[in-house]
Amino acid sequence: MMKVLSRYDELVAGGELQPDPDQRRAAIRLGQAQSELEAAAQTGKAGLLDRLASRLRPQKPAAITGVYMWGGVGRGKSMLMDLFHDCLDIRAKRRVHFHEFMQEVHERIRLERRNQTGDPIAPVAAAIASGVRCLAFDEMVIGNSADAMIMSRLFRALMVEHAVTIVTTSNRPPGDLYKDGLNREHFLPFIDLIEKELDVVGLNGPTDYRLDRIGDMASWYAPTGEEATAKVREVFFRLTDFAPEDAANVPSAELAIGAKRSIHVPKSLKGVGVFSFKRLCGEARGAPDYLAIARAFHTVILVGIPQMGPDKRNEAARFVTLIDALYEHRVKLFATAEAGPDTLYLAGDGSFEFERTASRLNEMQSDEYMALGHGAEH
Known part of the structure; x- marks a missing residue:
């Protein structure tokens, strides 16, 4: 399957996209994530004896740094996300709009709370991470305190505990997420987590x-x-x-x-x-x-x-x-x-x-x- 950068350059050469330095820099970084994820997937295809050994001594996969693409409306973030997901040659990938994902999270938390009295975040994160090595979001935005309260713990579990690689887009830099929101101080650890665990890439060219x-x-x-x-x-x-x-x-x-x-x-x-x-x-x-x-x-x-x-x-x-x-x-x-x-x-x-x-x-x-x-x- 074609690499993200090659596909991007092909679209520019064919006149389907206009040359854009910010977009190309993002395509280069997405291509790095693609190569690392595909290499890890190939390494994971072990032989029979290796698979038996791994069951006895299960190991968490190595973390692969994700990407946070942000910029104004119309700068090509969703287009690049589509290219990345389409070109990524692994089965354990998922592409979802952020609002849809958060609705799923809230429903899973509701069911966990109904079935048991413990902290629901750990089992919810485990269920979401099951069979997923790369989770790609479009339009990350935090619009309410309920989402803000769970983001830091949920995403820490996904990225740190389960080694899920996150690739996401947003109209805002991480520091402006949930800006002026209610009880925003509880959300600040999530911003720190993004800036530590993801490469932040800006797309702010002059053209919408x-x-x-x-x-x-x-x-x-x-x-x-x-x-x-x-x-x-x-x-x-x-x-x-x-x-x-x-x-x-x-x-x-x-x-x-x-x-x-x-x-x-x-x-x-x-x-x-x-x-x-x-x-x-x-x-x-x-x-x-x-x-x-x-x-x-x-x-x-x-x-x-x-x-x-x-x-x-x-x-x-x-x-x-x-x-x-x-x-x-x-x-x-x-x-x-x-x-x-x-x-x-x-x-x-x-x-x-x-x-x-x-x-x-x-x-x-x-x-x-x-x-x-x-x-x-x-």
Whole structure:
């Protein structure tokens, strides 16, 4: 099977990728991990006598340093992760989106606690590590205290006790994970663990390749209808590289809000989340819900925003809180609406204050805003 670097160079030579020094440096480092993992897999194919001896004297495999790739949206992190996983010629590998992985972890912990009274982390880590030598994550982000509390212990068990090699991507450097989060001091050992056990590789070139993909497509479509829906649908498939003909199989997700609540995300892929206005603003929600969304997704597609009057003052107030969260975290917003931002809410409690939200919505359509990195402070 081809090496990561060779495959990357082949794609550049064929014109499918633009030359990018940061991407190539990352491909070199991923290639090193690939070679070490494949060599270890070959060494592990022992003869009969060696296998019998290993059962009598089991030995933990040697640890292989993993990779933490971070950078702004559209810098090629997921593309490189795909190349690495596709080229890695071992059977004991797993590729999973980070949100999906954490849902699995919480479910395993819940079952362990139901079945026994001891610490659930050790058996959960052992179960996850079973048959896995390399665990590849996309879009590592810590959005709630429940995840933050278990990350350090779980990943220490995976990497140190079970010698699982972690390769992951994130929009943030390790030191900015769960920034300003509740009880963040309990999360700091995880940051130390990443910086000690993984090679941190930055991809922060000047080009946002995802923005190149959407070209001159607008981000606000009014009025609502089939044409507007078709436009944001095209945006989703361009940003995620998901085949439109396979639209029925776009993955969904449950985004945790604290320890006991979650938000259903009808379409969730590669940091892009699709929501309806009715689900986000027509139901009783507050700032924690919207902050979780803003931290988890670099791009939000919001469909069906109505023109609001006095009878929808609650929906308008929630919408203001949602937009504030998205704006402060520099989330890209694509929307279908009955009207433009300036005429969404002209009369009702808070309509005067809504002018600030309309101004933010207009700014969020600008090239300057679109070029900002997700999650960074203004």
